[in-house]
Amino acid sequence: MRVSIAWLSEFVDMRDIEPRILAERLTLSGLEVSAVESRGQGMEKIVVGRIQNVARHPNADKLSLTQVEIPGETLQIVCGAKNIAPGDIVPVALPGTTLPGGLQINRAKIRGVESNGMICSESELGIAPSSEGIMHLPADSQLGSPVSQLLGLNDTLLEVDVTPNRPDCLSHLGIARHLSAVLDRPLTLPSVSLAESAVPTVSRIKVEVEPQSGCRRYCARMITNVTVSPSPRWMQQRLEAVGVRPINNIVDITNYLLMEIGHPLHAFDYDRLSGGVIRARKAAAGEKITTLDGQARTLTGAELVIADAKQAVALAGVMGGKDTEVQEHTKNILLEAAWFDPKVVRRMSRLTNCKSESSYRFERGTDPELGLLLALDRAAQLIAELAGGEILKGVAELYPEKYTPRMVTLRLDRAEKVLGASLPASPSLKALSRLGFLTESTPQAHTYRVHVPSFRSDISFEEDMIEDLAEVMGYDQIPIRQPRVPLVSPEQDSRRQFRQQCRRLLVGSGLTEVINYSFCGAASWSALRLPPEHPWRASLALQNPLSEDAALLRPALLPGLINNIIYNQRRGQDRIWLFECGAVFVPAPGQTLPFEPVHVGIALAGAKHPRHWQDGPTPPETGFYDLKGVLEGLWEHLPIALPLEFIPDPLPFLHPNASFHLQISEKEIGWAGTLHPECQEHFKSKHPLLIAELDLEALSDRWIRVPSMSPFSRYPSVVRDIALSVPADTLAGDVRRSIEELGQGLVQRVLPFDLYQGEGLKTGNKSLAFSLTFQAFDRTLQDEEVNSLQARILQRLQERFGASQR
Numbered sequence: 046m047r048v049s050i051a052w053l054s055e056f057v058d059m060r061d062i063e064p065r066i067l068a069e070r071l072t073l074s075g076l077e078v079s080a081v082e083s084r085g086q087g088m089e090k091i092v093v094g095r096i097q098n099v100a101r102h103p104n105a106d107k108l109s110l111t112q113v114e115i116p117g118e119t120l121q122i123v124c125g126a127k128n129i130a131p132g133d134i135v136p137v138a139l140p141g142t143t144l145p146g147g148l149q150i151n152r153a154k155i156r157g158v159e160s161n162g163m164i165c166s167e168s169e170l171g172i173a174p175s176s177e178g179i180m181h182l183p184a185d186s187q188l189g190s191p192v193s194q195l196l197g198l199n200d201t202l203l204e205v206d207v208t209p210n211r212p213d214c215l216s217h218l219g220i221a222r223h224l225s226a227v228l229d230r231p232l233t234l235p236s237v238s239l240a241e242s243a244v245p246t247v248s249r250i251k252v253e254v255e256p257q258s259g260c261r262r263y264c265a266r267m268i269t270n271v272t273v274s275p276s277p278r279w280m281q282q283r284l285e286a287v288g289v290r291p292i293n294n295i296v297d298i299t300n301y302l303l304m305e306i307g308h309p310l311h312a313f314d315y316d317r318l319s320g321g322v323i324r325a326r327k328a329a330a331g332e333k334i335t336t337l338d339g340q341a342r343t344l345t346g347a348e349l350v351i352a353d354a355k356q357a358v359a360l361a362g363v364m365g366g367k368d369t370e371v372q373e374h375t376k377n378i379l380l381e382a383a384w385f386d387p388k389v390v391r392r393m394s395r396l397t398n399c400k401s402e403s404s405y406r407f408e409r410g411t412d413p414e415l416g417l418l419l420a421l422d423r424a425a426q427l428i429a430e431l432a433g434g435e436i437l438k439g440v441a442e443l444y445p446e447k448y449t450p451r452m453v454t455l456r457l458d459r460a461e462k463v464l465g466a467s468l469p470a471s472p473s474l475k476a477l478s479r480l481g482f483l484t485e486s487t488p489q490a491h492t493y494r495v496h497v498p499s500f501r502s503d504i505s506f507e508e509d510m511i512e513d514l515a516e517v518m519g520y521d522q523i524p525i526r527q528p529r530v531p532l533v534s535p536e537q538d539s540r541r542q543f544r545q546q547c548r549r550l551l552v553g554s555g556l557t558e559v560i561n562y563s564f565c566g567a568a569s570w571s572a573l574r575l576p577p578e579h580p581w582r583a584s585l586a587l588q589n590p591l592s593e594d595a596a597l598l599r600p601a602l603l604p605g606l607i608n609n610i611i612y613n614q615r616r617g618q619d620r621i622w623l624f625e626c627g628a629v630f631v632p633a634p635g636q637t638l639p640f641e642p643v644h645v646g647i648a649l650a651g652a653k654h655p656r657h658w659q660d661g662p663t664p665p666e667t668g669f670y671d672l673k674g675v676l677e678g679l680w681e682h683l684p685i686a687l688p689l690e691f692i693p694d695p696l697p698f699l700h701p702n703a704s705f706h707l708q709i710s711e712k713e714i715g716w717a718g719t720l721h722p723e724c725q726e727h728f729k730s731k732h733p734l735l736i737a738e739l740d741l742e743a744l745s746d747r748w749i750r751v752p753s754m755s756p757f758s759r760y761p762s763v764v765r766d767i768a769l770s771v772p773a774d775t776l777a778g779d780v781r782r783s784i785e786e787l788g789q790g791l792v793q794r795v796l797p798f799d800l801y802q803g804e805g806l807k808t809g810n811k812s813l814a815f816s817l818t819f820q821a822f823d824r825t826l827q828d829e830e831v832n833s834l835q836a837r838i839l840q841r842l843q844e845r846f847g848a849s850q851r
Contacts, residue, residue: 046207047287048220051200052305056221057230064201067224071205074227075516076214080204084286085193087143091165093186093195094120094137099129104156113137113164116189123160128178135179136170136192138163145171165192172196172285183278197282210503212409216307219500226479226517235305237422240429241438242269250315250379253324254443259349259389260325260361261446262413266425267315268378271295271434273371280431295371295378298427300402308382308411308420309403311351311359313369315377320354323379323441325361332357335367336399348393349385362390362407363399378428382421384413384448410502413448451497453510455484458491460511466523468514476517477510540643543683544626544741547645550679555654556622556647561605563628564595569604572727573698583632585639598630598639602646602738603698607720607728610650614731620652622667626741642742644715647675649735669703669719672735676707676717685709685744691717691778698724699736707739715739762793762820763831767839768851773802773811775846780813783845787838791826794818812851 050064059067068078094113102108102123111129113120115137122137129135139162142150150163167173167180170192186195193199205220213219218235225232246267254260275281276297284291289300299310313323330346334357342360344350350357358366362385371378390407394400411417418440425436461468470491474484483496497504504510515523548558570582581600590596599605602625613621624647630639649672653665673691680689691705699718707715717737725734771780781795788795799814806812819831842848 046205046215048203048205048217049200049283049286050203051197052217052283052287053221053224056218056233056235057225057228059224059228059230062228064203068203070227070519071203071220071224073519073521074223075208075512075520076211076220076223077206078203079206082202082204084200084202085191085196085198088145088170088193088198089191090139090142091136091144091170091192092139093182093188093190093192094135094164095188096129096131096133096135096164098131102156102158104158108156110158111164113162114188115139120161121159122162122164123155123158124164124179126164126166126179128181129164133179134182134184134186136165136182138165138169144169170196170198172198172282197279197286200286202286209409212406212411212502213307213500215406215409216303216305218306222479222481223516226476227519229475229479232479235419235423237419237426239422239426239436241436244437246437246439246441249321249437250318250441251322252441252443253322253326254445255324255326256445258325258327259386260383261386261448262384262417262444263323263325263442264382264417264421265323265441266380266382266421267437267441268380268425268428268432268434269315269437270376271378271428271432273373273375273432277431293371293373294431295375295428298424298431299380301427302420302424303402303406306416306420306423307406308416309362309406310420310424311365311381311403312371313358313365313379313381314371314375315379316375317369318353318358318379319356322354323381324352325383326350326352328357334358334360336360336364337367337370338364338399339367340399342397342399345396347396349389351381360393360397360399361385363394363397363404364401378434380421380424380428382417382424384411384417412500414499416500448499450499451504453495453497453504453507454487455493455495455507455510456489456491457493459507460514463508463511464515464518464523465526466518468518473514476514480513480517482510540741543744544643544645546683547679547741548624548626550682551624551645551647551675554675554678556624556649556675559606559609559623559625560627561602561609561625562595563599563630564591565597565599565604566592566594567597568594573603573724574721575697579697585630585632600629600631602627602629602644603736606646606648606736607734610648610734611728611730614650618651620655620667621648621650623648642740645739645741647672647717647735647737649675650730650732666732667735668733669735672717672737676737676739688782693776697721707737709744712743714743756822758793758820758822760821760823760825762818763826763828765817765819765831765835766798766814767817767835768799768812768814769842769846769848770806770810770812770851771846771848773809775811775813775848777813780842780846780848781815783842784815784817784838787841788817788819789834791819791821791834792817792838793820 064081068081072078092115094115096111097114098112100110102110107125109124111122111124113122138150140150140152152161164179166176166178168176207214214223222232249267250265252263252265254263273293273295276291276294280297280301281291284297284300287304291297295312299312303309328344328346328348328350332344335341349361351359351361358369385407387408387410390404394404428434429436457468457470457473477484481498485494487494495510575581584597584600586597606623606625609623610621626645628641629644630641632639649667651667653667653671656664687709690708692708694704694706695701696704696716698721700721703719705717706713707717715738720734720736777797781797784795785792796816798816801812819826839850
């Protein structure tokens with residue numbers, strides 16, 4: 046926002062402060078000044094002159110030879126403009142001047158005639174983008190005085206970057222109020238004095254507001270018998286200085302008040318309104334309006350419009366309509382000041398792709414109380430003064446949604462702790478008073494109740510007040526101290542360490558970690574053959590999902606891992622070994638939020654290991670026992686005291702012959718197996734998918750063992766191989782555990798190494814071969830002792846499983 050220091054000085058006296066210092070104080074108080082521009086700099090030698098005589102140039106038909114009077118001297122100047130005559134008061138650039146565009150003025154001969162300066166146009170002075178001729182100054186201008194002073198160019202402009210949370214500073218009055226507190230100087234509000242006629246405004250216009258439309262307050266004044274003409278030069282200068290193009294006195298006044306007070310206003314040509322009514326309502330779907338920028342717009346029905354008895358005449362808070370704009374022949378003005386919901390204006394500006402200085406302020410929040418009425422009354426006063434109008438009595442108003450003042454409790458002792466600086470009560474309360482806050486003492490020491498003014502929509506909490514105190518103090522005044530941090534050992538999170546250990550072990554096994562979004566889609570459940578009663582189908586749904594494929598909170602890691610496998614297969618990868626460690630979401634009965642246990646998921650597909658020259662043209666493919674080996678290798682190195690058990694159990698998404706629940710001490714902690722062929726066909730996987738998932742939260746602390754050293758035996762071991770014929774449904778794991786149990790501490794290792802089914806076996810049987818390692822820690826075992834123990838083991842296996850030695 047461009048801010049004029051001369052304009053600010055009307056509200057706060059800053060004549061003794063250099064612009065550079067003022068810019069620094071503003072920046073250190075939270076309003077960053079990104080640029081400082083001095084208007085009129087280098088224009089000291091451009092003065093007021095009077096043309097005494099105009100004659101033809103003797104050597105050029107299109108040039109004139111003028112005599113220009115300045116105090117104590119008459120200058121001969123060659124001029125090419127046609128709009129000059131004796132007696133005109135004009136700006137004269139003396140020799141040695143450099144104009145704003147960079148042109149240097151020196152004594153020179155033009156077509157053989159000496160010229161001692163230059164008579165300037167508005168564009169040459171840098172105060173207008175273009176001009177048709179020489180600029181004419183007021184007749185009462187003092188000859189020889191600097192033109193920069195006469196035109197108000199001896200000003201400095203600040204480019205202030207106002208943050209979105211400070212809409213109160215989007216005006217000269219708002220920034221002046223901020224400076225009043227920062228500089229500890231009084232603030233002078235604009236004075237308003239209205240001379241109203243006896244005719245009431247409500248007799249000429251009726252205001253209506255549609256409920257829940259987004260218009261919280263609507264006020265209107267009428268000014269009759271105005272004369273539309275150019276606004277006075279001082280107003281044009283100020284508007285041009287802050288980047289606003291002057292149009293006419295009525296429109297310029299509304300723009301002037303926008304920049305001065307910060308509340309948007311709009312002037313309607315009253316005689317072009319129908320039915321003597323003005324209403325704020327929702328647009329009708331398909332309704333059309335042509336806005337002031339000349340754009341014909343078709344409305345959707347979601348917009349808020351200002352309408353007369355027949356049609357929409359403005360996009361509320363955004364832009365007025367072309368049909369009711371103020372023109373040269375306008376005589377009666379309806380002046381609008383309203384308070385619109387910021388969300389409504391923001392949405393409407395986006396829907397219509399229409400932005401303006403008004404919408405910029407309404408979107409951030411305007412003042413519904415003091416600022417609205419001050420802007421409305423001051424604009425009415427200026428219209429009466431500058432356009433010769435008559436102000437009708439009173440305001441036509443509807444205020445359906447009253448502003449509710451806010452109260453905030455401020456504790457100065459807490460503010461000192463937050464800022465790390467001393468905040469004496471008296472200066473702090475004085476600063477808040479200058480900012481417009483009203484404070485009340487409370488029985489509690491250093492604690493105050495603060496009434497938040499209506500123009501501070503950003504103040505909701507105590508921290509907002511503390512920020513204001515920091516800005517008034519100046520961020521550079523907050524002392525810098527090195528923080529004192531006690532050196533204590535951080536508390537160890539055993540569960541996090543356990544998860545990290547799982548990650549390291551899986552990476553060491555050749556797997557790559559992936560991280561997926563915590564979402565999945567309902568289509569996954571049908572693809573995985575889940576029955577309607579399966580608990581995964583009761584997953585929690587998101588209220589605002591990114592897509593249908595991400596509409597649910599995942600109850601398992603499986604869907605994401607399958608997608609990872611398929612994604613990589615389609616891009617030519619022939620070996621994909623992945624794992625993910627992350628939270629899943631399980632609905633908690635009677636509670637809003639779900640349980641979030643951490644699972645680790647494993648998915649393998651493709652080649653058993655990276656390609657090697659010894660493999661030949663077709664490397665071996667990953668199978669279920671590779672997955673089982675990864676899980677058992679993980680278990681071997683985790684501090685889990687009990688073994689991992691694979692319990693056959695057909696799951697709907699796993700192959701019937703390779704589907705297992707994973708258990709510890711009869712507690713289920715996960716599942717493992719090969720993806721069901723139908724699922725594999727649905728996902729179009731090129732290779733069988735081996736998948737497993739473990740609930741790390743289910744690993745109770747009582748199962749975690751403290752690592753310890755085990756002695757090794759100094760005595761030799763004895764290795765015996767046995768082959769057993771057992772019923773086909775006998776699990777090798779059950780046989781192995783029975784052998785370890787029956788070994789009486791002398792069987793140190795049981796390794797299954799062969800499975801045979803075929804000729805030579807009893808129907809319904811299979812052959813399991815084990816390698817048994819016998820070893821004692823206190824002696825060398827003799828053959829007789831080993832034979833006796835082996836015989837007892839075989840006898841007990843026969844009793845338990847119906848096993849016979851082959």
